[in-house]
Amino acid sequence: xxxxxxxxxxxxxxxxxxxxxxxxxxxxxxxxxxxxxxxxxxxxxxxxxxxxxxxxxxxxxxxxxxxxxxxxxxxxxxxxxxxxxxxxxxxxxxxxxxxxxxxxxxxxxxxxxxxxxxxxxxxxxxxxxxxxxxxxxxxxxxxxxxxxxxxxxxxxxxxxxxxxxxxxxxxxxxxxxxxxxxxxxxxxxxxxxxxxxxxxxxxxxxxxxxxxxxxxxxxxxxxxxxxxxxxxxxxxxxxxxxxxxxxxxxxxxxxxxxxxxxxxxxxxxxxx
Amino acid sequence: xxxxxxxxxxxxxxxxxxxxxxxxxxxxxxxxxxxxxxxxxxxxxxxxxxxxxxxxxxxxxxxxxxxxxxxxxxxxxxxxxxxxxxxxxxxxxxxxxxxxxxxxxxxxxxxxxxxxxxxxxxxxxxxxxxxxxxxxxxxxxxxxxxxxxxxxxxxxxxxxxxxxxxxxxxxxxxxxxxxxxxxxxxxxxxxxxxxxxxxxxxxxxxxxxxxxxxxxxxxxxxxxxxxxxxxxxxx
Numbered sequence: 001x002x003x004x005x006x007x008x009x010x011x012x013x014x015x016x017x018x019x020x021x022x023x024x025x026x027x028x029x030x031x032x033x034x035x036x037x038x039x040x041x042x043x044x045x046x047x048x049x050x051x052x053x054x055x056x057x058x059x060x061x062x063x064x065x066x067x068x069x070x071x072x073x074x075x076x077x078x079x080x081x082x083x084x085x086x087x088x089x090x091x092x093x094x095x096x097x098x099x100x101x102x103x104x105x106x107x108x109x110x111x112x113x114x115x116x117x118x119x120x121x122x123x124x125x126x127x128x129x130x131x132x133x134x135x136x137x138x139x140x141x142x143x144x145x146x147x148x149x150x151x152x153x154x155x156x157x158x159x160x161x162x163x164x165x166x167x168x169x170x171x172x173x174x175x176x177x178x179x180x181x182x183x184x185x186x187x188x189x190x191x192x193x194x195x196x197x198x199x200x201x202x203x204x205x206x207x208x209x210x211x212x213x214x215x216x217x218x219x220x221x222x223x224x225x226x227x228x229x230x231x232x233x234x235x236x237x238x239x240x241x242x243x244x245x246x247x248x249x250x251x252x253x254x255x256x257x258x259x260x261x262x263x264x265x266x267x268x269x270x271x272x
Numbered sequence: 273x274x275x276x277x278x279x280x281x282x283x284x285x286x287x288x289x290x291x292x293x294x295x296x297x298x299x300x301x302x303x304x305x306x307x308x309x310x311x312x313x314x315x316x317x318x319x320x321x322x323x324x325x326x327x328x329x330x331x332x333x334x335x336x337x338x339x340x341x342x343x344x345x346x347x348x349x350x351x352x353x354x355x356x357x358x359x360x361x362x363x364x365x366x367x368x369x370x371x372x373x374x375x376x377x378x379x380x381x382x383x384x385x386x387x388x389x390x391x392x393x394x395x396x397x398x399x400x401x402x403x404x405x406x407x408x409x410x411x412x413x414x415x416x417x418x419x420x421x422x423x424x425x426x427x428x429x430x431x432x433x434x435x436x437x438x439x440x441x442x443x444x445x446x447x448x449x450x451x452x453x454x455x456x457x458x459x460x461x462x463x464x465x466x467x468x469x470x471x472x473x474x475x476x477x478x479x480x481x482x483x484x485x486x487x488x489x490x491x492x493x494x495x496x497x498x499x500x501x502x503x504x505x506x507x
Contacts, residue, residue, distance in 0.1 A: 015372055026359065083355030089322050090351065091373050092344035268339075271283070272322040 013097035013104075016088070020105025024077070030113055033069060037117025045125045051132050052222065055139060058118070059218050062143045063211050064179050067150040070110060071171040074154025077106045079164045089272050099155070099267045103260070107151040111144040118143075138221050142214050145252045149210050150175070152259035159266045182209050190230065202231045203238055207248075210255045217248040273297055273419060273450045274319060279328035281314055288314045289325070290474035299448045301441065303461045306471030307502055312454045313352065315471065316421055319452075320349055332419065345374075350412040352423040358397025362388065362407055365396060369411055376414040383410055385436055402428040413440060420444060420451045426460055438464060462494045470498075472505060 024030050040061065044054040081102065088098045122136060154171055161167040186205045190198055206212045216232045220241055239247050274296045281289040288311045296302055304312050317323040319330060321337055321344065329336060335343045356365055366383075370376050383389060386406040391399060399407070405428045412420070422441075426434060441464055445451060455461050461468070468485055470478040478485060478501070482494055491497040 012372060019368060023357065023359070081357065084357045086322070086351065087356065087369075088372070090320050090344065090347075090349040091369070092341050093372065094341045269324060271324055272317070 009094050009097050012093050013101045016093075016098055016101025017105045017108070020077075020081075020102045021109050023081075024106060024109040029073070030109055033110070034113040034117045037114055038120060041118045041121035045121050051130065052135075055132065055135055055222065056224070058139060059215070062114075062139065063146065063214050063218075066114065066143050066146040067179055067211060068175050070107075070147045070150030071154040071157075071175050072168075073110060074103075074106055074151040075158050075167050075171045077102070078155055078158035079167065086272055095267045096264045099159075099263055100260070103151060103155050103263060107148045110147045110151065114143050114147065115140050135218075135222055139218060142218060142252070145256060146210060146214055149252070149255045149259065152256060152263060155263050156259050156266065159263065159270060178209050178211050182212070186212075186231070199234050199238060202234045206231045206235060207251050210252060213248050213251055213255075217245060217252070220244050220248070273333055274452075275329075275331040276315075276319070277329050279315075279318060279330065280326045281311075281318060281323060282326060288474055289318070292328070292471075292475055294469065294476055294479070296450060296452070299445065299450055300466040301445055301451045301453060301464050302467050302469055303465035304452060304454045304469045304471060305461065305498065306477075310471040311474045312471055313423065316349075316423055316452070316454065319421065320344065320347065346417050346419055348412045348415055348417045348420045350408055350420075350422040350425055352427070356396040356404065356407070358395065360396055361393055362396060362399070363392040365407070366411065366414075370414075373415060376416075378416060379410060379414045382413055385440070386410060386433060400428075402430060402433070405429055406433060409437060409440075413444070418449055420449055422451065422453045424455055425453065426455060426457055458495045458498060470501060472501070477501065477505075 040058070044057055045051075048054050048057075085098060085102070089095070118140060153174060157170045157174065158167050161170060186202075186209075189205075190202065193201070206216055212231065216235050219232055220236060223241065235244050235248075238244075274294070276292060276294040279289050279292040279294075280287075288309075292311070292315065294315075304315065306312050314323055318325050319332065319337075321341065329338070331337070332343045333346055337343050360368070366379055370379070383392070386409060388403070388406055388410065391403055391407075396404065396407070405425075409425070412422070425437060425441075429437060438460075441451060441453075453461070453465065462482060465482065467481055468478065469476060470485075478488070480488075482497075485497050486492070486494065489497040489500045491500050
């Protein structure tokens with residue numbers, strides 16, 4: 001492919017990203033989502049004086065809520081813009097530019113609601129002078145990564161399911177599985193196989209679930225051993241705090257990249 | 273201009289196109305006809321690259337369309353059902369498609385022809401079916417490409433707009449373009465088409481002029497000629 005053509009494709013992807021982003025910025029759901037975080041930030045900071053507790057509460061909310069909103073919004077956006085997508089498909093645009101543009105539009109606007117909604121109260125609180133700025137930034141980066149991961153997973157589900165109801169069902173199931181059921185099964189398997197060395201299994205188990213991975217990552221940074229739990233402790237023992245942070249970051253990025261690659265691949269082969 | 277060789281496409285167990293060969297090499301208006309489910313839309317969508325064939329090759333102006341999107345600069349397509357993002361204004365949609373596809377100078381005259389000025393600031397979700405179809409027509413014809421594909425272009429149009437559409441199709445033809453149309457309205461097809469491509473069970477059953485079709489089926493008029501093909505093959 002010559003460079004001129006490649007430039008054209010890159011430009012079209014950015015254009016589609018822009019249109020999807022504006023489209024979502026106009027929708028009232030983005031505002032609701034933004035206002036929710038704004039309210040949450042204000043309440044946690046100004047009505048609760050313990051900053052590290054506020055961050056832990058935020059973490060617990062973010063790692064459950066962000067994946068839920070990411071999946072639902074992703075699936076909803078895909079199905080709602082189906083007709084528009086078909087209009088775009090007949091234009092001289094590459095399929096990957098169309099779908100990646102839409103995906104980044106959704107993921108960016110959701111991340112923006114999160115970052116601005118929580119960031120604004122923190123700025124007013126005087127966070128820049130406080131020592132927890134890194135913990136807090138990590139929380140926001142992690143929340144954004146989770147948004148990118150679960151929106152990508154949602155696009156994967158929607159691309160593979162023509163039937164909306166089925167798509168929504170799978171999306172909710174995915175969230176339930178990773179946010180709630182996974183931990184239960186994981187714990188059960190640890191109890192059942194307690195006679196065996198489980199370090200590797202528990203490390204693998206953590207890596208295979210982005211929500212667990214995020215929790216471990218934040219708790220490692222906050223250095224609260226009491227909350228790390230068995231898997232977190234193993235993680236810390238195995239990698240140490242710094243390497244543990246790096247490894248979990250790399251894994252989270254893998255969780256973004258692999259589903260995106262599948263979006264590109266799947267969209268190339270799909271009939272519309 | 274469009275060359276299709278040995279095209280196969282199935283959706284699950286449903287074989288839609290079964291080794292279709294088609295060559296359209298000259299300018300003119302070609303009507304693709306066939307009973308429901310004969311593969312008209314699948315054929316059109318394959319040419320547009322929206323449906324990916326299981327087997328076979330498609331060349332558009334000597335360019336293989338596989339893993340290619342640039343050739344679509346040479347095709348204008350009017351989709352069957354015009355569904356646009358409903359919270360977008362007509363003006364914004366036209367601007368957006370121009371932004372994505374390239375410059376167009378024809379849009380203002382087309383908007384005048386189809387009397388769309390009063391609707392430019394309305395949201396697409398609030399337009400009637402016929403008005404949406406007019407927007408659809410403007411979007412299709414504004415790029416002046418050598419190949420035009422129209423899928424059921426008459427849907428929802430009032431008589432005046434229909435007359436204007438026919439005139440528009442004629443002017444485009446005179447510019448030496450290849451126009452491919454599908455329609456269920458036989459009188460429309462008979463009026464505009466130079467050649468008929470009749471699809472049956474995923475293959476080309478007949479290709480030629482309307483008079484050739486009439487003489488081959490020994491029927492006095494076009495509608496009966498089509499009906500006789502269908503009867504013969506279902507009886």
